[in-house]
Amino acid sequence: MRHGARERDVSGRCYRSLFLVAGMAQQGRSMEAPAGSSTRPMGAGTLEGVGIPPGLQTDCETLLSRFQEMDSVRFEDFAELWRSMKFATIFCGKMRNLKKNMFTREALALAWCYFLPPYTFQIRVGALYLLYGLYNTQLCQPKQKIRVALKDWDEVIKFQQDLISAQHFDAAFVFRKLRLDRAFHFTAMPKLLSCRMKKKAQQAEVTQKFKDPNDRVMKLITSDVLEEMLNVHDHYQNMKHAISADKSTPDRALSLVKEDFFDNIKNIVLEHQDWHKERKNPSLKPKLKDGEEDGEGPSEEPERCERAVSLAKIKAKAFSAVAQVSKSRRHRQSKLDSSDSDSGSGQVQGKATKRKRTREPAEPAGRKQRPSRSKGDVPNERKEEKSLRLSMPVITEEEEESSDGLSKAEFTAPKRKRKH
Amino acid sequence: MAEDPQGGGAGGPQHPVPSGSHSSFPEYELPELHTRVFHVGAFGELWRGRLGAQDLSLNEPQAAAQPTDGEASNNGFEDAAVAEDLGCSLEAAAELRVVCGLDKLRCLGEDEDPEVIPENTDLVTLCVRKGLLDYREENITIDRACRQETFAYEMESHALGKKPENPADMIEEGESILSVNILYPVIFNKHREHKPYQTVLVLGSQKLTELRDSICCVSDLQIGGEFSNAPDQAPEHISKDLYKSAFFYFEGTFYNDKRYPECRDLSRTIIEWSESHDRGYGKFQTARMEDFTFNDLNIKLGFPYLYCHQGDCEHVVVITDIRLVHHDDCLDRTLYPLLTKKHWLWTRKCFVCKMYTARWVTNNDTFAPEDPCFFCDVCFRMLHYDSEGNKLGEFLAYPYVDPGTFN
Numbered sequence: 001m002r003h004g005a006r007e008r009d010v011s012g013r014c015y016r017s018l019f020l021v022a023g024m025a026q027q028g029r030s031m032e033a034p035a036g037s038s039t040r041p042m043g044a045g046t047l048e049g050v051g052i053p054p055g056l057q058t059d060c061e062t063l064l065s066r067f068q069e070m071d072s073v074r075f076e077d078f079a080e081l082w083r084s085m086k087f088a089t090i091f092c093g094k095m096r097n098l099k100k101n102m103f104t105r106e107a108l109a110l111a112w113c114y115f116l117p118p119y120t121f122q123i124r125v126g127a128l129y130l131l132y133g134l135y136n137t138q139l140c141q142p143k144q145k146i147r148v149a150l151k152d153w154d155e156v157i158k159f160q161q162d163l164i165s166a167q168h169f170d171a172a173f174v175f176r177k178l179r180l181d182r183a184f185h186f187t188a189m190p191k192l193l194s195c196r197m198k199k200k201a202q203q204a205e206v207t208q209k210f211k212d213p214n215d216r217v218m219k220l221i222t223s224d225v226l227e228e229m230l231n232v233h234d235h236y237q238n239m240k241h242a243i244s245a246d247k248s249t250p251d252r253a254l255s256l257v258k259e260d261f262f263d264n265i266k267n268i269v270l271e272h273q274d275w276h277k278e279r280k281n282p283s284l285k286p287k288l289k290d291g292e293e294d295g296e297g298p299s300e301e302p303e304r305c306e307r308a309v310s311l312a313k314i315k316a317k318a319f320s321a322v323a324q325v326s327k328s329r330r331h332r333q334s335k336l337d338s339s340d341s342d343s344g345s346g347q348v349q350g351k352a353t354k355r356k357r358t359r360e361p362a363e364p365a366g367r368k369q370r371p372s373r374s375k376g377d378v379p380n381e382r383k384e385e386k387s388l389r390l391s392m393p394v395i396t397e398e399e400e401e402s403s404d405g406l407s408k409a410e411f412t413a414p415k416r417k418r419k420h
Numbered sequence: 421m422a423e424d425p426q427g428g429g430a431g432g433p434q435h436p437v438p439s440g441s442h443s444s445f446p447e448y449e450l451p452e453l454h455t456r457v458f459h460v461g462a463f464g465e466l467w468r469g470r471l472g473a474q475d476l477s478l479n480e481p482q483a484a485a486q487p488t489d490g491e492a493s494n495n496g497f498e499d500a501a502v503a504e505d506l507g508c509s510l511e512a513a514a515e516l517r518v519v520c521g522l523d524k525l526r527c528l529g530e531d532e533d534p535e536v537i538p539e540n541t542d543l544v545t546l547c548v549r550k551g552l553l554d555y556r557e558e559n560i561t562i563d564r565a566c567r568q569e570t571f572a573y574e575m576e577s578h579a580l581g582k583k584p585e586n587p588a589d590m591i592e593e594g595e596s597i598l599s600v601n602i603l604y605p606v607i608f609n610k611h612r613e614h615k616p617y618q619t620v621l622v623l624g625s626q627k628l629t630e631l632r633d634s635i636c637c638v639s640d641l642q643i644g645g646e647f648s649n650a651p652d653q654a655p656e657h658i659s660k661d662l663y664k665s666a667f668f669y670f671e672g673t674f675y676n677d678k679r680y681p682e683c684r685d686l687s688r689t690i691i692e693w694s695e696s697h698d699r700g701y702g703k704f705q706t707a708r709m710e711d712f713t714f715n716d717l718n719i720k721l722g723f724p725y726l727y728c729h730q731g732d733c734e735h736v737v738v739i740t741d742i743r744l745v746h747h748d749d750c751l752d753r754t755l756y757p758l759l760t761k762k763h764w765l766w767t768r769k770c771f772v773c774k775m776y777t778a779r780w781v782t783n784n785d786t787f788a789p790e791d792p793c794f795f796c797d798v799c800f801r802m803l804h805y806d807s808e809g810n811k812l813g814e815f816l817a818y819p820y821v822d823p824g825t826f827n
Contacts, residue, residue: 055548088526089541093535142748145748167508194601
């Protein structure tokens with residue numbers, strides 16, 4: 001699915017350049033991350049815009065996938081790619097200071113994601129070079145820093161040690177240099193958090209192509225291969241029976257493979273899988289956490305299940321008994337129900353809050369600006385609050401359009417409940 | 421893992437499993453929204469335990485300091501350090517310096533302008549940006565930063581890299597900086613979607629009271645009462661001086677400001693309310709605001725807390741980030757709490773001159789076309805009083821402090 005999206009992406013590039021307005025660029029963005037990522041505030045046109053600037057992810061992934069194709073972890077190769085793509089020009093083009101800072105921060109944060117698991121070793125090295133490149137070619141003054149969360153640091157240090165022990169000195173050198181240049185902000189969390197100001201959590205998709213396969217053995221011996229082996233083995237045994245004089249037991253001369261060869265290999269595979277799970281277990285908890293935050297949890301989970309299920313299937317088949325595969329994964333019903341009941345009770349609640357709202361201004365007398373009365377054309381139902389007035393002027397809300405003229409502001413109690 | 425001070429037992433758990441109690445490892449409770457509770461001071465300690473002196477150093481970067489003189493010897497020194505750190509030979513280190521040099525990343529020639537997007541680029545980001553630029557060129561006559569943008573940038577960067585005049589005011593290495601968003605209490609209808617807030621940076625070692633004193637809110641400046649008969653007597657003493665009580669609420673504890681004898685325990689009502697019936701809020705604690713620094717707190721990042729003053733002026737407070745101080749930050753601790761972002765509020769102008777920010781508001785005003793009506797000080801006096809300062813006509817006048825006063 002992700003692959004398909006990427007292909008569309010690349011082909012979409014020709015008309016991406018036609019995008020004129022930020023609104024259209026938004027469309028482009030949503031093409032890049034088709035799964036899960038809902039509308040994201042744009043960095044393109046707005047001042048406030050937080051989120052990955054349009055196109056940036058595509059560019060980074062293009063660079064990284066080309067690096068992946070080179071099958072190398074050398075900095076020379078990366079630098080050559082970097083230059084051929086003129087990647088440093090990504091900071092070009094009349095960005096004003098505020099925008100420049102924001103863009104650079106986003107770019108570094110994006111590149112940082114590829115530097116952490118679950119990406120393959122090669123992609124992580126590529127991401128390290130990418131960070132090095134972006135950090136050093138940025139135009140901000142002072143330079144924007146790379147945010148490292150505490151929970152990721154151990155992983156990073158481990159990676160650096162892997163680099164050194166594998167004698168990938170160029171990558172280790174680059175990391176050492178970044179660290180010495182104090183390119184990092186040592187933070188609590190990868191992003192600034194504030195639960196009020198964001199409407200929907202955005203989900204970052206893990207690019208499957210770059211992902212480190214969980215288990216290379218399982219990749220080699222898939223359930224299909226196992227099944228094939230079982231079939232071949234059965235067939236072989238049957239043939240032996242067929243050509244032997246005594247149909248019930250094959251000729252001893254034909255006994256060249258171990259009879260229980262299939263069971264053995266199956267057990268070994270299962271054992272390996274158990275071991276693999278076991279090994280992952282200590283770090284499984286934080287791993288899953290990461291997964292949740294990246295939104296890759298759900299995509300990984302079914303995959304693992306699938307494998308286990310198909311293994312179980314083969315096992316069952318080997319003992320010639322058919323297992324039922326449970327497919328029940330329905331967790332949406334309850335949601336429908338709850339929304340239903342919500343709308344049912346909504347009316348009652350609405351009334352309640354309304355009543356509460358009208359009463360509200362009366363209680364705290366300590367406020368300095370209390371609504372007391374409102375004259376003029378006030379198109380609001382809360383005019384009747386007049387009766388509760390204290391000897392204080394009403395300050396009505398000023399509308400942006402009428403900032404200079406007569407303020408036809410609508411009445412708003414200073415502390416009103418949010419309407420949804 | 422090697423630098424992990426806690427993972428002493430080899431292969432021990434890398435992350436302390438959150439046992440519901442206060443782990444100081446920040447972790448998501450709700451992904452992307454807020455973390456679990458952790459202790460700010462212990463968190464800083466964890467980072468400092470993992471980092472070396474060089475990471476924490478706030479001194480000038482040395483490498484850049486001496487680029488010209490004795491470059492050869494400097495390089496030699498550099499190479500030796502690299503060789504030692506990476507465990508490779510000196511020749512390899514020298515080669516690395518060349519191979520991984522920054523000049524290898526240069527894409528623009530000397531004569532190329534970084535403002536101009538190069539032709540025939542493959543980068544999608546640039547295509548999008550070019551489209552926007554073309555659009556701007558076609559539709560906007562003068563393309564420049566608007567006031568708000570300039571303002572926001574200046575707010576963000578004005579203190580960056582500042583060094584204290586007195587070395588004693590230098591921030592300590594490894595100090596943590598918290599970003600605190602303080603929302604405005606009055607929620608206008610037009611701010612329904614976007615809550616205005618200001619962002620303040622505070623140091624972990626600062627007291628809660630230091631943040632409290634730095635928060636400027638109009639309700640501290642209000643002057644109560646009607647003064648149409650004696651406009652000059654609009655008292656100097658504002659609410660801030662009259663009502664000094666305030667509290668912060670973090671994780672089940674009310675931190676009350678008790679620095680002055682007249683301070684009242686504003687949290688008492690809430691606690692009594694909560695305890696009068698079993699309302700399911702558990703037991704609230706109280707503490708003295710002036711006794712606590714941010715390092716002493718247990719908090720969740722991204723979680724809404726409260727600052728309340730003037731009896732009922734309530735600001736939602738969100739701590740969005742904690743990080744260690746960096747060489748490029750403002751290093752003068754006297755400048756903290758440091759305001760880095762402020763919402764630009766509309767100011768109400770005087771109804772007469774339409775120029776100055778309103779200082780008075782009137783009700784039942786025989787001279788005014790509107791009720792209420794706003795005036796600046798000069799216009800107010802000119803219209804409502806004769807040259808001897810006698811009141812003319814009928815009206816009620818109240819001193820008015822505009823929320824945009826702090827723009």
